[in-house]
Amino acid sequence: MPQPGPPGRNDDPDVKSPRTYRRSYALTLLCAGMLMVILDGTIVTVALPAIGDDLGFSSADLAWVMNIYMIAFGGLLLLAGRLGDIFGRKRMFLAGIAVFTAASLLCGVAASPEMLLVARFVQGAGGAKASAVSLGMIVTLYPEPAEQGKAIGAFSFIGAAGASLGLVLGGVLTEAASWHWIFLVNLPIGAVTLLLATRVLAADTPTGPRGKADVVGAALVTAGLMLLVYAVVKAESYGWGAAKTWALVAGAFALLAGFAVRQARAATPLLPLRTFRSRKVTGANLIQILTIAAMFGFQVLVVLYMQHVLGYGSAKSGWAMLPTAAAIGAVSLGVSARLIARFGPRNVLVAGLLALTAGMLYLVRVPVDGSYAVDLLPVFVLLGGGGLVLPALATLAMSDARPEDAGVVSGLFNTTQQIGAALGVALLNTLATSRTDDLLADGKPPATALTEGYQLAFTAGTLLLATATVLTLVLLRPTRPNPHPAPEPLVHT
Structure with missing residues (x-):
């Protein structure tokens, strides 16, 4: 008979140890903080018309309600990541959640465009502090490849599906209450996350270089x-x-x-240039910029298409996006980690990008009198490929990170997400608006002009995704082993 182990040891693999439970709680809190931050990147999308009417934004300035958040977020991520390496990632995460929650209150009570934009900038700064160190903390919590893959899959699900869920929640809150509640809903979530994180997250020893950031x-x-x-x-x-x-x-x-x-x-x-010596880090972040630019721009424009062309309300357009969140969740939580472990992150990334490209290409033909079941639902299901793309990109981006640079590499990965999102919204929305204005000047009906403007933007999104696929095949190709390895050195005795 097997002898029992020493006191405190658990030999039953089916029984979780206290350390396992603590890691699970820590992962849950990190994902909760990330969900709150990601939701605010998209929750305002369906509420923009209501915000504009209430506060008196011009149509040109209204886009800055989203852009200023993403720019503050993306611009400060590198600094926050390095500060996390220097002063401790737990401390940076807690500070970020506190600032984000306080700024959400200011957004919710904003009475002028200027007040809302300032509060959104501060909110983005808080989100940067919390998000920059999250991925580095997860990699530290789960050093084993199999467990790390599952943890990154869960974290990536929050990032991808959370953006879609933000559209649903934004529409429901705007119609049921008012646009103010899309920000005020963060207060209880932030308070609970902050309270539990102080107890659950273990204090970490700073690993980065000493000195001023x-x-x-x-x-x-x-x-x-x-x-x-x-x-x-x-x-x-x-x-x-x-x-x-x-x-x-x-x-x-x-x-x-x-x-x-x-x-x-x-x-x-702030960002050691040696970081870019890794082909995986450089390639993954470049590919992410293109992918997120296409997908984030798509999310904004497809909502505008549903509202301005098909006549959907805020809540209906938000619920229409739910299949995307469900598909991403099923893929990222259900199979992505196993596929990455079996086929490698590069192959999984290619498969996911092909699905995204096919979905965006299908959307290029969207008509004026579009049907949800025929013209939109297949696209939303294909976009479940995002559940493969983000976990594979995160795995590739973090695979070569040194322990002392985990925070800054995590910050870089989140930075390229925000760069892609901000540029994607700006570029695709500008293309669509310019095309629509030209067609209206030529006498085209408004619905037709809007639709053809969106079609041009979706064409640009398709090209971005196709380019990302090509770069994956070129930049992330496997390294061939040396066919003529150096001889073993002689051992002198």
């Missing part, structure tokens, strides 16, 4: 990203070939170039 670098990258998105948004009124547009673009790239120079010379860089 690169605040100058953070200012350069944030200003560069904001100016770049502003240039894309203003291209609608200035024109793509206008000198003003290209002056803004040149200024944005000058700031981003200054950031790169700063990182090469700083004693404690």
Whole structure:
């Protein structure tokens, strides 16, 4: 008979140890914090018309309710990730949740466009603090590849499906109560998350370099990203070939170039340039920018199509997106980790991108008198491929991260998500609006002009996804083993 183990040891593999339970609770809290942050990236989408009417936003400025959140989020993620490495990731996560929750209250009581935009910027800053360190904390909690794959799958599900759920929740809250509640709903969630996180999340030892964080670098990258998105948004009124547009673009790239120079010379860089020596890290983040740009732009524009062309209300357009969240959840939580373990993250990524590309391509033909069952539902199901894409990208991006750089690599991964989202919304919305305005000037009926504008944007989204697929095949190709390995060194005795 087998002898019992020492006191406190559990030899039954079917019984979870206290450490396993603690890790599960920690993962749940990290996912809850991420869900709250991700929801606020999309929950305002279906509420934008109500916000604009109530606060008096112009149609051109209304997009900044989303853009300023994503730019603050994306621009500060690198700084937050490095601060987490220096001062502790738990401390950074708690600070982020606290700032985000307080800013949500300010958003909910905003009485003017200026107040809402300032509060949204602060909210994005808080979201950056919480999100930048989350993935690094999960990798630390689950170092074993099999368990890590499942944990990343759950975290990626929150990121992908949470964006779709935000559309549903935003529509329901806006119609049932008012747009103010899409922000006020964060208060109880944030308070509970903050209270439990202080008890459940283990204190971590800082692993990053000692010294001051690169605040100058953070200012350069944030200003560069904001100016770049502003240039894309203003291209609608200035024109793509206008000198003003290209002056803004040149200024944005000058700031981003200054950031790169700063990182090469700083004693404690915000983003060490050695990070990009990894083909997996560089490729995964570049592919993510293209993918998120297409998918986030799609989410905004397909809601506008349903409301402005098909006549859906806020709640109905939100519920219409539910199959996407369900499909992503079924894939990312059900099979993504097993597929990645069996076939490798690159192959799973390619399969997911092909599904997304097929769905976006199908949407290019969307008609004026579209049917939900025929023209939209197949697209929403195919977009479940996002449940394969994000876990595979996260696995690839974090696979080469050093322990001392886990926070900044996690921050970089989240940064490219926000860059892609901000640029995708700005670019695709600008293309759609410009095309619609041209057709209206030519005398086309409003519904036809709107539909053809959305078709052009969906075509651009298809090209972005196709490019991401090609880059996956080229940049992330497997490394071939050396056919002529060096001989074993002689051992002298």
